[in-house]
Amino acid sequence: MGFPTQIYIDGELVIGSGQKEVFNPATEERVATVTTAGFEDAERALQAAKAAFPTWAATSIADRQMWMRRLRDAVIAHEEFLRDCVHQEMGKPWAQTHEDWDRLVASLDFYAEEIARIQDYGLADRAGTHAHRMVYEPAGVAVAYLAWNFPLLNLAFKIGPAMAAGCPIILRPSEATPISAYAVGWLCAKIGLPKGVVQILCTDGYDVADTLTASTIPQVVTLIGSTKTGQHIIRTGATSIKRYSMELGGNAPVLVFEDADLDLAADIVTGVKFSNAGQICVSPNRVFVAETVRDEFTQKVVARAKSAKVGFDKTADITTGPLIDDRAWTRIKGLIDDAIADGANLLAGGDRPPHLNKGHYITPTVLDNVTETMGVYRQETFGPIVSLIPFADETRLIEMANDCEQGGLTAYLFTRNLSRAEHYAAHLHYGEIQINGVKYDIDLPHGGIGQSGIGHDCSNLALHEYLVQKRITRALNATGFRGLNS
Numbered sequence: 001m002g003f004p005t006q007i008y009i010d011g012e013l014v015i016g017s018g019q020k021e022v023f024n025p026a027t028e029e030r031v032a033t034v035t036t037a038g039f040e041d042a043e044r045a046l047q048a049a050k051a052a053f054p055t056w057a058a059t060s061i062a063d064r065q066m067w068m069r070r071l072r073d074a075v076i077a078h079e080e081f082l083r084d085c086v087h088q089e090m091g092k093p094w095a096q097t098h099e100d101w102d103r104l105v106a107s108l109d110f111y112a113e114e115i116a117r118i119q120d121y122g123l124a125d126r127a128g129t130h131a132h133r134m135v136y137e138p139a140g141v142a143v144a145y146l147a148w149n150f151p152l153l154n155l156a157f158k159i160g161p162a163m164a165a166g167c168p169i170i171l172r173p174s175e176a177t178p179i180s181a182y183a184v185g186w187l188c189a190k191i192g193l194p195k196g197v198v199q200i201l202c203t204d205g206y207d208v209a210d211t212l213t214a215s216t217i218p219q220v221v222t223l224i225g226s227t228k229t230g231q232h233i234i235r236t237g238a239t240s241i242k243r244y245s246m247e248l249g250g251n252a253p254v255l256v257f258e259d260a261d262l263d264l265a266a267d268i269v270t271g272v273k274f275s276n277a278g279q280i281c282v283s284p285n286r287v288f289v290a291e292t293v294r295d296e297f298t299q300k301v302v303a304r305a306k307s308a309k310v311g312f313d314k315t316a317d318i319t320t321g322p323l324i325d326d327r328a329w330t331r332i333k334g335l336i337d338d339a340i341a342d343g344a345n346l347l348a349g350g351d352r353p354p355h356l357n358k359g360h361y362i363t364p365t366v367l368d369n370v371t372e373t374m375g376v377y378r379q380e381t382f383g384p385i386v387s388l389i390p391f392a393d394e395t396r397l398i399e400m401a402n403d404c405e406q407g408g409l410t411a412y413l414f415t416r417n418l419s420r421a422e423h424y425a426a427h428l429h430y431g432e433i434q435i436n437g438v439k440y441d442i443d444l445p446h447g448g449i450g451q452s453g454i455g456h457d458c459s460n461l462a463l464h465e466y467l468v469q470k471r472i473t474r475a476l477n478a479t480g481f482r483g484l485n486s
Contacts, residue, residue, distance in 0.1 A: 003032040003085060007041065007202065008185025010048035011195035016041045020175055020204050025322040026091030026312030026359045034178050037201035042208050045199040046217045049141040049168035052196025057138040057166040059194075065112040067193060068163050072108035074187040075101070085180035086151050091359065093318035096276060100152035100180070106442040107160030114460050115164035118467070131474045136467045138166035139243060140219025143212045145233065146181065147224040148174035148324055149279040149382075154224045155181055157457040159198065160442075165466035167220060170199040172209055176324055178202035206232070216240040220466055223247070224281075227406055227451045245455035245465040249281040250409030250448055251380045253401040255424060256297055258290040260414035261436070266300035268412070268438055269386060274308050274320045274364045278384035279328075282410040282432070282440075286370070286377055288401065291392045298347065298368060301386055305348040305364040311356060320384055322360040329360040332383035339367050339374045339387075349384070372400070380406050402429045407451025410434060 006013040017038030022031045037045070056064075075082065082104075083097040092100075123132035144158040155171060162169035173181035185200035203209045213221055213236040221237050222245040223230055230246045237244070256265050269284045289297050308319035323329045336350050349365030362384055370377050370387040377387060391397055401411060408430035413421050415436070425433040431448040440446065440458075447456035455465050 001081070003088070003179050004182040004186040005032055005034040006182065006185070007035055007037055008182070008188055008198070008200040009041065009045045010199070011189065011193065013186065013189050014041075016201065018204055020178070020202065022089055022177070022179055024088050024091050024312075025324055026361075028358050028360075031088045032179055034182060034202060036175070036178075036204045037208055039208055039211055041201060042203065042211045045170050045201055046141070046212065046215050048196040049170055049199060050217050052168045052194065053138070053141055056168055056194065056197050059166065061115055064115065064164060064166065067191075067197070068108045068112040068160070070191045071187060071193065072105055072112075074191050075104050075108065075184075078183070078187065082152060082180060082183055085183050086177075087314065089151065089177045089179045090148070090324065091312050091322040092276060093312075093321050094314045095317065096321070100150055100156075103150075103153040103442060104156040104159075104184075107156035108163075110442045111160035111164035111463060114463055117460070118463070123471070129476055131476060133472050135470050135472060137470055139466050139468045140167060141217050142167045142169040142220035142222060142466060143218045144169055144171050145209065145221075145223040145225060145229070146171060146173045147281075148177040149276060149281075151177040151180040152184070155184060156442075157224070157446075157462065158222055159184070161463045162220075162466050163197065165463060167466045168197050168199075170201070170212060170218075172212065173200070173202050175202055175204050210236050213237045214239050218242060220245065222455075222465065224457070225249075230453070243465065245457075245462075246453045247281065247409075247446065247457055248448060248451065248453045249380050249382075249406060250430070250452040251285045251378075251404040251406045252282060252410045252412065252430075253404070253428075254284045254287040254412040255397065255401060255414065256287065256289045256293065257413075257415040257417070257420065258292045259416045260290075260293070260297075261416070262293060262297050262300055264436065265414040266297060266304055270301060270304040270308070270364070272438060273386050274305070274384045277321050277323050277362070279324065279382050281380075283382070284386070284412055285381055286387055286389055286401075288389050288391050288397060291390050294388075294390045298366075298388060301388070302348045302366050305366050305386070308364045310353045310361055310363055312359065320361075320364055323362060323383060324360070326360055328383070329362060332362050332381065332385065335375045335379065335381060335383070336362075336365055336367070336385065339370060339376045342374050343369060343371065344374060344376070344387075345369050372403070378405065398424065398427045402427075404429075405451070407448055407453070409448035409452040412438070
């Protein structure tokens with residue numbers, strides 16, 4: 001079957017007012033021409049979600065769970081098709097598409113179960129004159145903006161908790177990768193999901209998307225994207241009071257101490273950095289290495305970079321696929337060239353792979369002698385570049401690791417000294433500290449600090465982004481009016 005091309009609004013697959021060509025960044029060939037939403041389509045989606053809210057919010061947890069599991073079953077039944085959507089629209093290596101698909105299954109499963117664990121609770125009354133209880137209710141219509149780097153995973157992080165909480169959601173995938181999201185819309189239509197519960201539409205640029213944010217209908221606006229986009233959305237959404245949940249990336253430091261397991265550290269740094277072409281919000285960016293193990297660790301990282309397989313072949317064990325587009329390639333190449341011009345040493349990679357004459361590829365790159373003034377140090381590179389920064393003592397290490405204009409999402413520590421690990425974990429200003437390993441899953445909170453975001457994806461914390469609490473107080477006796485200060 002061909003790739004889905006229609007937007008999904010009010011329970012129907014419809015043709016939007018615009019069109020967008022989607023290209024595979026590995027082959028630079030057109031994958032599909034999808035329909036995109038115009039202003040009228042966006043307004044229709046808002047009204048459909050608004051109309052659906054009273055019914056969906058009042059739908060029993062058991063019925064919401066039933067619909068989530070129907071969608072989960074459809075996702076499972078169409079695994080290869082959904083993964084191929086991601087494979088083609090991103091050029092993502094085939095093995096790596098499994099994570100996208102798997103997280104969608106896991107999200108629908110996890111939140112269908114987690115919503116049943118949310119319990120209303122009572123409050124003690126100091127005077128003993130009243131009974132109080134706190135109840136959870138759906139927050140309202142949600143609008144979700146999705147990044148392109150994990151098209152299904154990012155969608156999964158939003159659709160699961162919103163459906164479970166009873167919030168109709170409008171999902172706006174990136175214009176670079178709308179196909180897999182449209183495939184989910186096709187599945188929603190296929191299973192007969194109640195109208196208005198989910199809307200999926202791509203807009204070509206900010207103008208139509210801004211009408212979603214600026215509308216007074218949404219009560220929740222959520223984003224996976226850049227800090228700049230988050231700031232824009234908050235400004236645009238100021239037409240009414242809204243709740244925001246945003247994962248905005250960062251500039252992850254890695255601290256490799258002299259007592260670290262260097263093979264483990266090299267495996268994790270290169271594994272996360274070269275997978276998905278480094279286009280991962282938690283990807284290690286600045287790797288601080290103790291001078292005493294610098295040469296040994298550098299050799300291990302370089303060896304892994306040079307052995308990484310680059311390309312687009314469904315039957316091969318590919319490590320690194322392409323960057324998303326030519327603009328990303330130009331930016332990454334510029335960061336590498338500027339760092340070299342400023343004194344960094346190029347130890348591996350740094351340009352297009354010689355065996356590939358098409359595609360937006362950069363070979364896995366290792367730079368040594370990176371300094372604080374270089375762009376690869378200051379920016380979230382979002383590409384397959386390992387930047388090595390040696391340190392002789394720990395005097396400024398915490399200061400340098402925390403020197404991150406993008407805010408704090410993830411930091412990595414490698415040391416066998418538990419007290420040292422705990423000391424640095426306490427002083428690093430990041431939402432996630434990964435010590436001697438890395439672990440992400442749907443039941444583990446994922447969120448940043450400061451400019452890296454508001455709130456959380458994954459875990460029961462994400463479910464609470466779509467719920468509000470209400471206090472219900474009942475007088476036990478005819479006590480009359482009790483003033484605010486009585």
